[in-house]
Amino acid sequence: MRAKVLVVDDEQSLRQLFKMLLEKEGYSVDVGGSLEDASQAIGQNLYDLVLTDLKMAAEDDGLKVLRAAVQKDPATQVVILTAYGTIESAKDAMRLGAYDYIQKPFNNNDLRALVRRALEKRGVVAERTQELRAQVRDTASFEGIVGRDETMLKVFALIDRVAPTGANIMILGESGTGKELVATALHRRSPRRDFPFVPINCAAIPETLMESELFGHVRGAFTGAVKTKKGLFETAHKGTLFLDEVGELPPSMQSKLLRAIQERSIRRIGGNEDIPVDVRIVCASKRNLEDEMKAGRFRDDLFFRLNVIQIVVPPLRERREDIPVLALQFVEKFAARREKPIHGIHDDAMAALAAYNFPGNVRELENIIERATIIEHGEIITLDSLTPAVATGGVGEAAGGVTWLTNNVSSPLFENAELTNNVTPGESQPGELPKIGTSLHVLPEFSLESFSSGDLSLDVAMEWMEKDILVKALSRAEGSRTGAAKLLNISFRSLRYRLDKHGIE
Numbered sequence: 001m002r003a004k005v006l007v008v009d010d011e012q013s014l015r016q017l018f019k020m021l022l023e024k025e026g027y028s029v030d031v032g033g034s035l036e037d038a039s040q041a042i043g044q045n046l047y048d049l050v051l052t053d054l055k056m057a058a059e060d061d062g063l064k065v066l067r068a069a070v071q072k073d074p075a076t077q078v079v080i081l082t083a084y085g086t087i088e089s090a091k092d093a094m095r096l097g098a099y100d101y102i103q104k105p106f107n108n109n110d111l112r113a114l115v116r117r118a119l120e121k122r123g124v125v126a127e128r129t130q131e132l133r134a135q136v137r138d139t140a141s142f143e144g145i146v147g148r149d150e151t152m153l154k155v156f157a158l159i160d161r162v163a164p165t166g167a168n169i170m171i172l173g174e175s176g177t178g179k180e181l182v183a184t185a186l187h188r189r190s191p192r193r194d195f196p197f198v199p200i201n202c203a204a205i206p207e208t209l210m211e212s213e214l215f216g217h218v219r220g221a222f223t224g225a226v227k228t229k230k231g232l233f234e235t236a237h238k239g240t241l242f243l244d245e246v247g248e249l250p251p252s253m254q255s256k257l258l259r260a261i262q263e264r265s266i267r268r269i270g271g272n273e274d275i276p277v278d279v280r281i282v283c284a285s286k287r288n289l290e291d292e293m294k295a296g297r298f299r300d301d302l303f304f305r306l307n308v309i310q311i312v313v314p315p316l317r318e319r320r321e322d323i324p325v326l327a328l329q330f331v332e333k334f335a336a337r338r339e340k341p342i343h344g345i346h347d348d349a350m351a352a353l354a355a356y357n358f359p360g361n362v363r364e365l366e367n368i369i370e371r372a373t374i375i376e377h378g379e380i381i382t383l384d385s386l387t388p389a390v391a392t393g394g395v396g397e398a399a400g401g402v403t404w405l406t407n408n409v410s411s412p413l414f415e416n417a418e419l420t421n422n423v424t425p426g427e428s429q430p431g432e433l434p435k436i437g438t439s440l441h442v443l444p445e446f447s448l449e450s451f452s453s454g455d456l457s458l459d460v461a462m463e464w465m466e467k468d469i470l471v472k473a474l475s476r477a478e479g480s481r482t483g484a485a486k487l488l489n490i491s492f493r494s495l496r497y498r499l500d501k502h503g504i505e
Contacts, residue, residue: 002026002027002028003027003028003049003119003122004027004028004030004046005022005028005029005030005047005048005050005115006029006030006031006032006038006041006042006045006047006049006050006051006069007022007030007050007051007052008031008032008033008034008037008050008051008052008053008056008065009033009052009053010034010053010057011053014104015031015032018031018051019031021111021112034056034057034061035056035057035061035065038065038068039065039068042065042068042069046072046073046076047069047076048077048122049077049079049115049118049119049122050065050066050076050077050078050079051081051115052065052066052078052079052081053080053081053082054080054081054082054090054093054101055083055089059089060304062080062081062093063093066080066093066096066098067308067309067310070158070162070309071158071311074125074129074154074157074160074161074162075122075125075126075129075161076122077118077119077121077122077125078097078098078099079098079099079100079114079115080098080100080101080102081101081102081104082101082103083103083104087101087103095165095167096165096166096308096309097161097162097167097309099117099118099121100114100117102114129157129160132156133157136153136156137153140325142156142159142185143159143181143184143189144181144184144185145178145181145185146322146326146329147319147322147325147326148321148322148325149314149320149321151314152314152322155182155312155313155314158309159182159185159186159189162309162311163185163186163189163190164189164191165309166280167308167309168280168282168283168305168307168309169183169281169282169309169310170283170284170289170307170309170310171183171282171285171310171311171312171313172285172286172289172310172312173312173313173314174315174361175286175360175363176316176361176362176363176364177313177314177315177316177362178313178362179244179284179313180242180244180284182311182313183197183240183242183244183282183284184197186240186282187239187240187242187280187282190280192239192240192280195236195237195239196235196236196237196238196239196240197239197240197242198235198236198239198241198242199242199244200213200214200243200244202243202244202245202246203244203245207253210250210253211253211256211269213231213232214232214256214257214260215231215233215260215266215268215269216228216229216230216231216233216234216268217231217268217269217270217271218270220270221268221269221270225269228268231266231268233260233266233277233279234266234277236277237277237278237279238278239279239280240280240281241279241280242282242283243281243282243283243284244283245284245285245287246283246285246289246306247285247286247287247289247292247298248287251297254298255299255302257302258299258301258302258305260277261281261305261306262305264276264277264278265277281306283306289303289307315358316358316361316362316364317357320354320490320491321489323350323353323354324353324354326362326365326366327345327350327365328344328345330366330369330370331343331344331345331369331372331373334369334370334374335373340373340376341379342373342376342378342379342380343380344379344380344381345380345381346380346382348383348482349372349381349382349383349385349386349391351482351485351486351492352383352390353365353368353386353390354485354486354491354492355492356389356390368386368387371385371386371387372386373385466502467502469488470488470495470498470499470502471504473488474504481496481499
């Protein structure tokens with residue numbers, strides 16, 4: 001398969017030159033003349049390599065292309081095209097994750113060699129990503145973060161790609177999704193791992209104390225300052241400073257934080273000396289900071305300093321494959337803490353958990369399991385031990401009294417199943433369900449000849465394939481709807497809706 005390359009440059013003659021040269025080398029080449037063109041192309045395609053001009057309509061357009069490409073596929077390599085006056089900026093881009101840069105005007109042979117090296121690096125990164133996926137699928141854990149759902153595998157791959165860079169990272173996600181765990185993983189996988197990881201919850205510190213917490217103070221600076229105190233910036237020197245809920249910072253502190261990031265130095269309250277600090281900033285917010293910025297509540301210049309690379313942590317309702325793994329881990333944790341002999345979850349209780357939407361995300365699941373271990377008198381968590389909101393969710397019948405055990409995250413329905421990586425077409429036989437545990441990206445073989453002229457549409461084809469998969473899942477689960485929902489990694493309610501839609505009894 002030919003390598004796919006995107007070239008982004010606001011000079012049409014250069015775009016065409018790149019396209020001609022690279023297509024002669026056998027690559028598939030798309031071109032764009034702006035950040036908007038690049039964003040649209042990256043949104044619709046997976047590229048092995050992106051070559052982007054550093055400065056187009058805005059000075060940081062090239063960095064935005066870099067960020068979009070890496071977030072879409074962490075294996076994508078980015079080469080910066082730069083003029084003489086922006087070489088230092090290009091080197092900065094490399095520190096943020098670009099593979100290399102080439103100066104305009106360039107030698108054609110140098111360009112060909114650079115492209116070949118970048119694509120070789122892409123292969124190495126892709127292989128590393130596959131190894132990471134296999135490891136996570138086996139252990140259901142990455143740097144202390146539990147998860148094997150496809151959405152979390154993408155987050156893990158992005159962490160692995162950007163952690164070694166010096167880029168500031170913005171982590172977005174709802175409350176309870178584990179943003180601090182992601183920040184900790186970034187620190188552990190970075191060259192700063194041997195230095196401090198210093199978290200601060202910006203929403204929990206009163207405004208009057210925030211400046212002292214971040215920058216410190218000297219003795220006598222204010223009433224109660226009986227001795228000189230180091231701030232968290234100094235404490236995190238050479239390490240990582242994690243600013244949780246950064247969107248809660250008041251405007252006065254936003255400007256002081258921006259100065260510290262730009263100048264790489266701080267000044268204690270009441271002090272006259274600028275103190276150099278070398279910290280990597282990782283921040284998190286449950287707020288949509290772009291909306292806050294547009295509303296004037298968050299400084300745009302601070303936002304762009306913090307939002308070099310963005311990691312979005314999905315809510316638990318979008319990673320349902322992780323619910324059993326997380327639930328069983330929490331059972332093991334709280335049973336040991338309370339010295340209770342609980343070692344599993346009954347199937348109807350697990351089905352109820354899988355059907356629940358968890359507005360409080362992983363933190364809510366943890367609280368639910370802690371409550372259940374307190375209430376449960378037996379050795380297995382039952383439906384009666386769950387909170388009413390979960391237990392009365394209408395999850396349907398239990399699958400024959402099946403139990404999920406803490407020493408085996410698969411229920412007996414999965415005894416003969418093989419947990420696999422993201423499956424590619426051809427790994428399942430035509431007309432059969434994919435192996436249990438996959439994301440069901442492989443569908444039964446579809447024949448255009450099955451439909452007469454004029455009757456075929458994409459919607460018709462998708463409906464046909466969905467019905468075929470539902471029937472096969474029910475057959476494999478021996479008629480159990482709960483079992484079929486587990487095979488397909490969907491909630492019981494979702495399965496029931498789809499069965500009713502297709503008239504399947």
